[in-house]
Amino acid sequence: MEELVTDILILGSGGAGLFAALQSADADPRISVTLVTKGLVGKSGCTRMVQGGYNVVLNPRDSLELHFKDTLKGGQFINDQELAWLLVSNAPRTVRELETKVGCFFDRDEHGNIHQKPFAGQSFDRTVHRGDLTGIEIISRLREQVFRRQNIKVIEECRAIDLVTNSEGTRIAGAVLLDIRTGQFLLVRAKAILVATGGGARMYKISAPSMEKSGDGVAMAYRVGAVLMDMEMLQFHPTGLLAGNSRLRGSVLEEGLRGAGAYLFNAKGERFMERYDPERKERSTRDVVARSSYMEILGGRGTPDGGVYLDMSHLGAEFVETNFPGMVERVREIGKDLAREPIEVSPTAHFHMGGIRINLNCQSNIEGLFAAGEDAAGVHGANRLGGNGVAESTVFGILSAERMVDYIKDVSSPSSYSQKQVEEIIERAIKPFKLEVNNSESPFALREEIEEMMWQKVGVVRNGNHLKEALEELNVFEERLEKIAISGPKEYNVAWNEVLNLRNILIIAKATALSALLRTESRGSHYREDFPHTDKEWFKNICLQKNGENEFKVFEQPVNFTRMKPEDVLN
Numbered sequence: 001m002e003e004l005v006t007d008i009l010i011l012g013s014g015g016a017g018l019f020a021a022l023q024s025a026d027a028d029p030r031i032s033v034t035l036v037t038k039g040l041v042g043k044s045g046c047t048r049m050v051q052g053g054y055n056v057v058l059n060p061r062d063s064l065e066l067h068f069k070d071t072l073k074g075g076q077f078i079n080d081q082e083l084a085w086l087l088v089s090n091a092p093r094t095v096r097e098l099e100t101k102v103g104c105f106f107d108r109d110e111h112g113n114i115h116q117k118p119f120a121g122q123s124f125d126r127t128v129h130r131g132d133l134t135g136i137e138i139i140s141r142l143r144e145q146v147f148r149r150q151n152i153k154v155i156e157e158c159r160a161i162d163l164v165t166n167s168e169g170t171r172i173a174g175a176v177l178l179d180i181r182t183g184q185f186l187l188v189r190a191k192a193i194l195v196a197t198g199g200g201a202r203m204y205k206i207s208a209p210s211m212e213k214s215g216d217g218v219a220m221a222y223r224v225g226a227v228l229m230d231m232e233m234l235q236f237h238p239t240g241l242l243a244g245n246s247r248l249r250g251s252v253l254e255e256g257l258r259g260a261g262a263y264l265f266n267a268k269g270e271r272f273m274e275r276y277d278p279e280r281k282e283r284s285t286r287d288v289v290a291r292s293s294y295m296e297i298l299g300g301r302g303t304p305d306g307g308v309y310l311d312m313s314h315l316g317a318e319f320v321e322t323n324f325p326g327m328v329e330r331v332r333e334i335g336k337d338l339a340r341e342p343i344e345v346s347p348t349a350h351f352h353m354g355g356i357r358i359n360l361n362c363q364s365n366i367e368g369l370f371a372a373g374e375d376a377a378g379v380h381g382a383n384r385l386g387g388n389g390v391a392e393s394t395v396f397g398i399l400s401a402e403r404m405v406d407y408i409k410d411v412s413s414p415s416s417y418s419q420k421q422v423e424e425i426i427e428r429a430i431k432p433f434k435l436e437v438n439n440s441e442s443p444f445a446l447r448e449e450i451e452e453m454m455w456q457k458v459g460v461v462r463n464g465n466h467l468k469e470a471l472e473e474l475n476v477f478e479e480r481l482e483k484i485a486i487s488g489p490k491e492y493n494v495a496w497n498e499v500l501n502l503r504n505i506l507i508i509a510k511a512t513a514l515s516a517l518l519r520t521e522s523r524g525s526h527y528r529e530d531f532p533h534t535d536k537e538w539f540k541n542i543c544l545q546k547n548g549e550n551e552f553k554v555f556e557q558p559v560n561f562t563r564m565k566p567e568d569v570l571n
């Protein structure tokens with residue numbers, strides 16, 4: 001097997017991965033950086049899908065304190081306050097760097113200042129944007145910069161399948177990669193590794209994130225003993241497009257549409273948000289709108305395709321087409337006209353607040369293993385504010401790079417690694433080729449079943465019985481997955497890659513269902529119909545760690561109100 005040695009290995013080329021690569025490379029041209037991505041640089045991940053924009057304090061009438069308070073309120077006070085503070089206090093310099101160093105250009109107001117628009121849950125209009133396609137601007141410019149750096153080696157369409165540690169399991173040593181194009185394995189040894197694979201909300205029937213994501217980073221970190229946190233906290237965006245079984249199913253119609261005055265109707269023509277939140281109606285927070293829509297659908301008042309209607313036609317076609325060209329275009333792809341007719345939408349799985357627990361150095365409990373962006377937990381608590389996601393990935397991309405550059409100063413060479421561990425990783429990866437193909441089920445069909453079950457039992461509205469059933473069913477899915485046989489060449493073998501995806505998805509799904517079962521209250525994105533109230537006894541984070549082959553060690557961690565108590569924010 002080919003072996004490569006590098007100072008810093010970065011997994012993922014979203015906002016976090018690309019910014020981390022750039023920042024590490026620029027810190028010292030002698031540092032070698034290897035950037036590995038499952039997709040293509042500039043074309044993969046969710047950062048490029050960012051529509052609405054980026055939350056940052058730029059206006060002197062706004063303040064970091066206000067942004068911080070909004071973030072805690074959104075997170076229902078279980079955020080790691082120090083990580084949340086790092087987010088808000090570093091966002092201004094990051095946006096400046098995005099413009100001055102990376103070459104992004106955000107929309108301006110009539111005075112030439114960066115324009116900032118309103119977004120849900122904010123006490124000040126602080127969302128920076130480039131039209132309604134902000135992510136493409138950020139990722140395209142980052143890509144240009146990364147390809148200009150001599151000390152960054154980029155490996156595309158190559159997936160990390162597992163991390164490798166020293167034989168004690170305490171220190172990171174490298175990662176085993178699978179080159180999707182050739183089917184060959186590659187071992188990369190590194191002094192520090194950043195996991196930035198962007199989380200994995202693609203375990204639900206209706207979901208928004210990019211197709212290639214399957215929770216790989218979080219699952220890999222879990223397998224080497226990293227602590228996961230807040231896994232029950234999964235955000236559903238209220239307005240995912242319903243588009244049959246096409247790839248557009250679940251893709252997001254951005255929050256700005258409701259901000260601009262779009263209405264939501266059920267199949268009976270009722271503007272149902274008037275009942276659930278008479279004051280804010282459609283402008284209520286994501287969790288409330290998503291849950292209300294879901295209740296309407298469950299209550300038999302859904303549309304023929306199982307959704308509700310989003311209607312902007314009363315705002316005038318010209319207004320809609322001028323202000324939301326990207327959204328109009330997206331809807332046109334399914335033959336509908338956002339500016340002139342109601343569109344069927346449904347809640348869609350959008351963002352995982354949970355992930356790898358990190359400290360202020362962006363480091364996990366495994367020496368040398370760092371995480372940033374959606375793979376990391378803590379910043380958003382129980383619910384992420386729209387606009388804080390891309391801020392997180394870029395801010396923590398920079399911060400993790402600074403921390404890794406510091407960290408490797410004291411590390412003379414990559415840690416020694418366990419040869420046995422590497423052999424086991426490869427053996428396990430190729431196992432499906434050694435099984436009998438006759439009568440083997442399809443991984444794609446299995447995935448559909450998993451997604452359907454997760455949607456029904458671990459979705460927008462949860463209860464204890466469903467969650468217990470889900471955990472049992474996930475165990476059965478795991479057994480079935482182990483029996484799936486794969487044939488054909490290893491090059492671009494989509495079915496094989498799906499098996500590898502499902503191994504990770506099932507870990508994330510189990511961690512989500514288990515944490516959701518344990519949290520006997522409702523908070524933020526986590527709603528239990530059997531425990532519908534928020535309980536102050538639950539100012540805690542649920543943490544999970546691998547314990548033996550197929551078991552989770554569970555522990556709770558009280559929230560440390562290091563900067564503000566809930567009452568300081570609410571009063």
Ligand SMILES: Cc1cc2nc3c(=O)[nH]c(=O)nc-3n(C[C@H](O)[C@H](O)[C@H](O)COP(=O)(O)OP(=O)(O)OC[C@H]3O[C@@H](n4cnc5c(N)ncnc54)[C@H](O)[C@@H]3O)c2cc1C
Pocket residue numbers: 011012013014015016017036037038039040044045046047048049050051052053054055158159160161196197198199208209210212213214216217251252350351372373374375386387388389390391393
């Ligand atoms: C439709 C949509 C709209 C959004 N709009 C907004 C918004 O307006 N504002 C906002 O703040 N946030 C928004 N978000 C959230 C935002 O996109 C994320 O918070 C953030 O961009 C995640 O960045 P990331 O770098 O962590 O991951 P990503 O940008 O998702 O990148 C992950 C990368 O990891 C790679 N990868 C995956 N697995 C592997 C592997 N095994 N090995 C190697 N590489 C791997 C992927 O190919 C990809 O390159 C939106 C999300 C979606 C889905």
